Amino acid sequence: MERAKTDPKQTLNIMGNSILKDINSMKNPGIVLPIRTLSNVFFDEKHRIIRLGDKISRRTYLNVAHTRKFMQTLLVAAECKKIMQQNVSTSIRDMYYILKRTIKNTNENTFEDQNESDPVLEDLEAALNTLREKLHLKADRKGYIAGPIKIVDGEDTIDCTRMGSSGWAIPSNVEPEVIQFRDCTADYVLVIEKDAVWQRLNEDKFWKKHNCLILTGKGQPARGCRRMINRLHNELKLPVYVLTDADAWGYYIYSVIKQGSINLSFLSDRLGTPDAKFIGLTTQDVQQFNIPKNVTIKLNEGDKKRANEMLNYVWFKPKEWQHEIKHMLQAGHKLELEALSSKGIRFISEKYLPQKIQNKEFLP
Amino acid sequence: MERAKTDPKQTLNIMGNSILKDINSMKNPGIVLPIRTLSNVFFDEKHRIIRLGDKISRRTYLNVAHTRKFMQTLLVAAECKKIMQQNVSTSIRDMYYILKRTIKNTNENTFEDQNESDPVLEDLEAALNTLREKLHLKADRKGYIAGPIKIVDGEDTIDCTRMGSSGWAIPSNVEPEVIQFRDCTADYVLVIEKDAVWQRLNEDKFWKKHNCLILTGKGQPARGCRRMINRLHNELKLPVYVLTDADAWGYYIYSVIKQGSINLSFLSDRLGTPDAKFIGLTTQDVQQFNIPKNVTIKLNEGDKKRANEMLNYVWFKPKEWQHEIKHMLQAGHKLELEALSSKGIRFISEKYLPQKIQNKEFLP
Numbered sequence: 229m230e231r232a233k234t235d236p237k238q239t240l241n242i243m244g245n246s247i248l249k250d251i252n253s254m255k256n257p258g259i260v261l262p263i264r265t266l267s268n269v270f271f272d273e274k275h276r277i278i279r280l281g282d283k284i285s286r287r288t289y290l291n292v293a294h295t296r297k298f299m300q301t302l303l304v305a306a307e308c309k310k311i312m313q314q315n316v317s318t319s320i321r322d323m324y325y326i327l328k329r330t331i332k333n334t335n336e337n338t339f340e341d342q343n344e345s346d347p348v349l350e351d352l353e354a355a356l357n358t359l360r361e362k363l364h365l366k367a368d369r370k371g372y373i374a375g376p377i378k379i380v381d382g383e384d385t386i387d388c389t390r391m392g393s394s395g396w397a398i399p400s401n402v403e404p405e406v407i408q409f410r411d412c413t414a415d416y417v418l419v420i421e422k423d424a425v426w427q428r429l430n431e432d433k434f435w436k437k438h439n440c441l442i443l444t445g446k447g448q449p450a451r452g453c454r455r456m457i458n459r460l461h462n463e464l465k466l467p468v469y470v471l472t473d474a475d476a477w478g479y480y481i482y483s484v485i486k487q488g489s490i491n492l493s494f495l496s497d498r499l500g501t502p503d504a505k506f507i508g509l510t511t512q513d514v515q516q517f518n519i520p521k522n523v524t525i526k527l528n529e530g531d532k533k534r535a536n537e538m539l540n541y542v543w544f545k546p547k548e549w550q551h552e553i554k555h556m557l558q559a560g561h562k563l564e565l566e567a568l569s570s571k572g573i574r575f576i577s578e579k580y581l582p583q584k585i586q587n588k589e590f591l592p
Numbered sequence: 593m594e595r596a597k598t599d600p601k602q603t604l605n606i607m608g609n610s611i612l613k614d615i616n617s618m619k620n621p622g623i624v625l626p627i628r629t630l631s632n633v634f635f636d637e638k639h640r641i642i643r644l645g646d647k648i649s650r651r652t653y654l655n656v657a658h659t660r661k662f663m664q665t666l667l668v669a670a671e672c673k674k675i676m677q678q679n680v681s682t683s684i685r686d687m688y689y690i691l692k693r694t695i696k697n698t699n700e701n702t703f704e705d706q707n708e709s710d711p712v713l714e715d716l717e718a719a720l721n722t723l724r725e726k727l728h729l730k731a732d733r734k735g736y737i738a739g740p741i742k743i744v745d746g747e748d749t750i751d752c753t754r755m756g757s758s759g760w761a762i763p764s765n766v767e768p769e770v771i772q773f774r775d776c777t778a779d780y781v782l783v784i785e786k787d788a789v790w791q792r793l794n795e796d797k798f799w800k801k802h803n804c805l806i807l808t809g810k811g812q813p814a815r816g817c818r819r820m821i822n823r824l825h826n827e828l829k830l831p832v833y834v835l836t837d838a839d840a841w842g843y844y845i846y847s848v849i850k851q852g853s854i855n856l857s858f859l860s861d862r863l864g865t866p867d868a869k870f871i872g873l874t875t876q877d878v879q880q881f882n883i884p885k886n887v888t889i890k891l892n893e894g895d896k897k898r899a900n901e902m903l904n905y906v907w908f909k910p911k912e913w914q915h916e917i918k919h920m921l922q923a924g925h926k927l928e929l930e931a932l933s934s935k936g937i938r939f940i941s942e943k944y945l946p947q948k949i950q951n952k953e954f955l956p
Binding site for chain 2: 322324384386
């Protein structure tokens with residue numbers, strides 16, 4: 229089920245007109261919002277992503293518990309309309325500053341801090357079934373890519389084989405309206421949790437030798453990075469392999485790339501890549517690749533608790549994951565990507581990754 | 593006083609040979625290290641940078657208080673030599689992993705965590721009078737640049753006017769051996785604390801309209817970014833203007849860009865840019881530019897304490913800074929760059945910066 233594509237300008241207008249109509253006919257004006265709590269989130273087995281259910285609520289002006297948030301939602305919506313009309317974009321922090329003011333003849337501020345404006349913006353995204361980027365809002369860019377692809381970004385065309393030691397920084401907004409792909413000849417995308425490892429592979433020109441794109445999200449990938457992976461897979465039909473630490477945080481990063489997150493479940497079909505495969509690390513690699521024990525890290529109580537929780541997650545139910553998580557608990561250790569350096573500085577690029585890819589040693 | 597340029601390969605060999613000589617003649621082997629504590633740091637009034645003094649200590653093998661650190665220093669030095677010979681580079685985190693092991697027939701590890709290896713590396717930099725980048729070590733890249741300059745990075749030439757919405761990500765290593773400048777036609781460099789503001793200016797192509805380079809360090813600039821500013825100023829003779837929040841943290845960022853930091857005082861001549869000027873924000877801007885009071889932020893006790901300390905710093909002694917800091921304390925507020933957005937989304941690019949630059953309204 230692909231959600232219907234919507235034009236945010238149009239849906240924003242429909243929302244505004246509906247409120248206007250309510251007011252003109254002396255009705256209590258309100259906005260319909262999907263409920264975004266855990267109670268309204270489910271795992272869509274068929275499409276293998278986390279989805280938002282169909283429970284909705286109505287945020288109305290004359291409900292005193294809603295009045296402040298109703299006002300804030302309209303302020304954010306009006307500002308989005310304005311910047312879209314001016315055809316500029318702004319940051320979510322700027323948006324907060326633009327809208328913050330003391331309401332005339334009161335002591336009340338429209339927003340106290342950015343923690344009030346960010347969730348309202350997510351509500352608006354969910355209500356309009358859109359991405360904040362389509363409302364011309366952006367966050368900091370985060371993450372880098374290199375390899376045989378050209379990126380068209382506005383008037384500029386960026387050749388990702390010619391970006392030196394830095395790679396191309398992935399912007400917050402990678403929607404097709406602003407970012408297009410050209411001349412991609414890569415066979416797959418390798419997504420790497422850690423930038424230091426990405427830099428190692430970039431220095432070795434791994435992407436050239438193995439004809440692939442290498443991409444890092446620098447930890448948990450930001451939205452732009454996840455949307456990029458989603459588009460590279462869906463539009464260019466590239467397989468996606470994910471490389472993280474062998475620990476609960478690494479496995480969580482993989483799961484968010486693959487099936488989306490609970491918090492942004494309304495965006496999973498645009499941010500998730502259910503066909504992504506996990507290339508490593510696993511705690512089973514320690515034995516298979518003869519990694520010295522003293523670079524593994526002992527599990528603490530938090531790690532064990534987290535691993536036991538993960539055993540029950542529906543997306544970790546495949547037997548390969550159950551086996552890996554149980555193995556982690558039994559071995560009593562986790563390990564970071566940098567641990568591979570103990571086998572030599574080029575072990576990861578010349579041995580570990582080529583062997584895993586050649587033998588298709590992936591977790592699902 | 594420019595420090596004598598040294599070849600780290602050569603000084604590393606001298607250090608190693610000296611230790612070998614000690615051992616062969618049955619002497620206690622040792623390394624001479626500059627003392628890097630506050631007691632050995634001073635402000636060089638003539639060159640307007642923070643300097644390391646000439647107090648030294650000797651770290652020796654047979655002093656039990658030194659033995660472990662002596663061993664660690666030699667391990668780091670040996671690994672640096674190795675990666676320099678292989679002509680590869682690695683991250684400071686990788687370095688730690690490569691060197692971490694249990695010493696044979698003992699329960700002792702060479703390093704317990706990265707907090708042990710990083711300071712040892714700084715000691716080695718100071719002892720060899722070099723940068724870690726010259727020892728082929730790097731950190732994450734941080735910060736971005738755009739504008740009329742071409743960057744030669746290895747085999748690639750990057751045109752910083754054609755980098756789309758992202759800009760060019762500044763790598764950790766920007767030493768002349770790996771990064772060269774070409775065809776720069778800019779009149780000045782604008783250094784911006786916040787990436788969101790950088791993005792605003794990049795979207796408005798501020799660098800094109802005002803013929804400048806725009807650079808952000810994303811908060812406190814990393815070493816690569818500070819070295820980049822230093823080189824742009826010294827090699828291309830570009831004036832440097834710094835734009836930060838009007839708060840103690842922003843003023844501190846400016847001071848580090850300008851005269852270096854206490855911790856890395858041995859690198860100030862390579863990382864500092866004493867001719868840098870402060871373009872804003874100042875708390876005096878609130879009145880001058882009629883910025884609404886409700887986007888200013890009330891000073892808390894910590895802010896006031898910090899401001900009072902700053903009044904005594906030798907680098908904030910110029911009367912303009914004394915006046916600004918006293919004004920901040922008197923007005924009782926600070927403000928962030930985003931506060932300018934309350935005057936309209938393009939106020940910063942079309943009014944604030946052009947006026948300050950045209951009238952040369954800088955703090956020293």
